[in-house]
Amino acid sequence: MRVVLTGGGTGGHIYPALAIGREVSERQPGSSLLYIGTSRGLESRIVPEQGIAFEDITITGFQRSLSWENVRTVVRFVQGVRRSKQLLGKFKPDVVVGTGGYVCGPVVYAASRLGIPTLIHEQNVIPGLTNKFLSRYVNGVAVSFAESAAYFDKCPDVIFAGNPCATRVLQANRSRGFESLGMAPETPFVLVVGGSGGAKALNDAIVQMVPLIDKIPGVHFVFVTGERFYKSTEEAIQRSLPGSSNRVHVFPYIHNMPEVLAASTLFIGRAGASFLAEITSLGIPSILIPSPNVTNNHQEANARSLADAGAAVMILERDLSGKALFDHVNSIVGDPARRGIMAKASKGLGMPNAASAIYEQIIRLQQRK
Ligand SMILES: CC(=O)N[C@H]1[C@@H](OP(=O)(O)OP(=O)(O)OC[C@H]2O[C@@H](n3ccc(=O)[nH]c3=O)[C@H](O)[C@@H]2O)O[C@H](CO)[C@@H](O)[C@@H]1O
Numbered sequence: 001m002r003v004v005l006t007g008g009g010t011g012g013h014i015y016p017a018l019a020i021g022r023e024v025s026e027r028q029p030g031s032s033l034l035y036i037g038t039s040r041g042l043e044s045r046i047v048p049e050q051g052i053a054f055e056d057i058t059i060t061g062f063q064r065s066l067s068w069e070n071v072r073t074v075v076r077f078v079q080g081v082r083r084s085k086q087l088l089g090k091f092k093p094d095v096v097v098g099t100g101g102y103v104c105g106p107v108v109y110a111a112s113r114l115g116i117p118t119l120i121h122e123q124n125v126i127p128g129l130t131n132k133f134l135s136r137y138v139n140g141v142a143v144s145f146a147e148s149a150a151y152f153d154k155c156p157d158v159i160f161a162g163n164p165c166a167t168r169v170l171q172a173n174r175s176r177g178f179e180s181l182g183m184a185p186e187t188p189f190v191l192v193v194g195g196s197g198g199a200k201a202l203n204d205a206i207v208q209m210v211p212l213i214d215k216i217p218g219v220h221f222v223f224v225t226g227e228r229f230y231k232s233t234e235e236a237i238q239r240s241l242p243g244s245s246n247r248v249h250v251f252p253y254i255h256n257m258p259e260v261l262a263a264s265t266l267f268i269g270r271a272g273a274s275f276l277a278e279i280t281s282l283g284i285p286s287i288l289i290p291s292p293n294v295t296n297n298h299q300e301a302n303a304r305s306l307a308d309a310g311a312a313v314m315i316l317e318r319d320l321s322g323k324a325l326f327d328h329v330n331s332i333v334g335d336p337a338r339r340g341i342m343a344k345a346s347k348g349l350g351m352p353n354a355a356s357a358i359y360e361q362i363i364r365l366q367q368r369k
Pocket residue numbers: 010011012013015100123124165193194195196197224252253254255256257258270271272273274275276278291294298299302
């Protein structure tokens with residue numbers, strides 16, 4: 001089978017596309033994949049590293065207020081559709097799959113104009129602008145939360161599949177997670193990640209929390225700062241460290257995240273939908289600080305779905321401080337029974353068969369062609 005994948009800007013859109021590509025390649029060995037993204041998005045680096053062919057188009061997102069930039073975006077969209085048609089005409093895919101982010105717009109739209117079967121995957125409870133726009137043109141939609149289906153009621157084939165990232169983390173090697181962090185097997189550790197790009201508010205809280213961690217003996221802390229915040233955060237952490245610095249590990253980005261997640265005891269992060277799919281698939285308890293800077297405040301809706309089920313503690317960013325974070329960490333790490341209950345609730349929300357459900361939908365769309 002020949003499949004075009006598109007989606008990006010941030011990891012939350014890229015990794016679901018890669019997980020779908022992986023499922024296709026495993027189920028139909030010899031399949032050909034082409035990823036279409038932008039050269040500025042994280043995908044331009046991550047996708048070629050996975051050995052998948054990559055082509056780029058130039059496109060930007062719409063701004064919410066009226067501006068000349070939006071006029072330029074319309075021009076870029078038209079040019080992007082033209083370039084996508086050329087790329088699709090050359091590659092001749094059986095199906096085009098979009099996983100959100102504005103790069104999907106011209107690619108999936110062009111595919112639908114060319115009569116190529118199209119599918120979009122929505123990761124969040126509240127759909128993004130691009131997927132809402134594309135919903136008028138696509139042949140199928142896969143959603144990650146049951147309540148999102150209502151936004152796509154005019155689409156022909158809507159399935160509640162979950163997020164394919166949930167499938168890829170289950171295949172991860174836990175021992176390699178410990179090994180890559182330089183930790184002895186089964187060392188308990190708290191993993192803190194502010195999404196694929198890092199989060200300044202979370203990094204600041206970590207720096208405040210670091211002097212307190214001596215009060216939680218035996219537990220390691222893995223801080224992933226995001227590339228752009230790494231240098232300043234790492235320096236600030238080193239300055240505020242107490243004596244036991246060998247329990248603190250700081251990284252700009254982690255490339256083997258599924259392995260590291262699989263080994264972790266507690267997750268602290270934003271409430272990006274792909275991460276949430278991964279931690280629930282593995283049954284990891286979490287403390288979530290949703291980003292208030294996203295469309296329709298969708299991360300709070302994402303986080304609430306875990307908090308309501310007892311799988312997570314949610315802290316709103318306005319209430320975030322190093323002390324608040326420390327108190328929650330201490331009470332979860334220090335109470336195995338509570339941790340167990342949260343872990344069970346987390347696992348109960350996991351949808352590990354997501355990639356397979358989406359693969360079946362791809363086959364259905366291909367056969368209907
Ligand atoms: C600021 C913003 O717009 N965030 C959106 C973005 O989040 P963001 O891009 O942060 O995505 P998520 O938090 O959902 O997922 C991050 C993905 O990147 C991977 N990863 C992350 C860090 C790292 O060091 N290594 C690594 O591999 C994770 O395993 C995961 O697969 O897309 C999500 C999915 O549509 C949305 O819910 C978020 O609201």
